[in-house]
Amino acid sequence: MQRSTFIKTAAALAFAACGFASHAAGWPEKPITLVVPLSPGGSTDTTARMLAEKLSGVLGQRVVIDNKAGAGGNIGSAFVARAPADGYTLLMHTSTIATNVTLYADMGFDLNKDLIPVSQVALIPNVLMVNNDVPAKTLKEFVDYVKARKAPVNFGSAGNGTSQHLSGALFNNLAGGEMVHVPYKGGAPANADLLAGQIQAVFSPLVEVLPYIDTGKLRPLGITTARRSPRVPNVPAIGEVLPGYEVVLWNGVFAPTGTPADVVTKLNAAIRKVLQDPAVRKTLADQGSTPVGNSPAEFKKVLASEIEKWGKLVKLSGAKVD
Secondary structure (H helix, E strand, O other): OHHHHHHHHHHHHHHHHHHHHHHHOOOOOOOOOEEOOOOOOOOHHHHHHHHHHHHHHHHHOOOOEEOOOOHHHHHHHHHHHHHOOOOEEEEEEOHHHHHHHHHHOOOOOOOHHHHHEEEEEEEEEEEEEEEEOOOOOHHHHHHOOOOOOOOOOOEOOOOOOOOOHHHHHHHHHOOOOOOOEEEOOOHHHHHHHHOOOOOOOOEEEEHHHHHHHHOOOEEEEEEEEOOOOOOOOOEEHHHHOOOOOOEEEEEEEEEEEOOOOHHHHHHHHHHEEEEEHHHHHHHHHHOOOOOOOOOHHHHHHHHHHHHHHHHHHHHHHHEEEE
């Protein structure tokens, strides 16, 4: 009796294993949804749509973008975290997801338990932009201008705890200034007020302000990454004047925890193939971004480091969302 039960159980497990393996091998057999937890039209959405189009060709199934904005990206992220772990609902998020671990009292999901990293897509620098009426013409002059405190220096951002806010908070701390943070409901209105002279500076994603740089409507003074950007090679890295300064934004793809390892491996390979496409690399370079395409294990290590790094910046800025 016991031997019969053992054989039946073993057969059932073997059957299940075969079914699991065939499911992973056959993926994808239907369209894939790539959730972007931000509004349409932004830099992340634009990159996600380019990635989705190219992945559709590599995987042989449509990859459809679904924008689910709100709560700093937490609404869309929580949706994916609760989705079936079958490889058909994925998330394209930014470094904001690491920031939110410290910024929010409750994200609506547990990043370390409910989502698994698949691959980073690109690295994106922020750039310190100032209104043309600001007397400082160089990064060194702007640091001195902030230190002098003779006039109020207001810097705008896309909201409390965003990369723009944290970039400015770190700059202010290292410069020893008293810059005033002015949060907006997005990067576009912050840039509009910068153009109008209502604020003096914004630490904006490079891709969002390239038109203003190219037309001379705003003045770029410094890049937040450790090295200069090939897109604007004459703009120094802020760390050249303020040693230790570095803020790097990124975006990447996540899947619900429990997604079959073979599916994750296949998806990772597809993303890395797309990021080797010359047209994709040129588009990213034109935006000032750098393609990544790392392994799930490498992305996981990066994520752990980013949660710690952004957590320190959040605490430095004093930002908090209940």
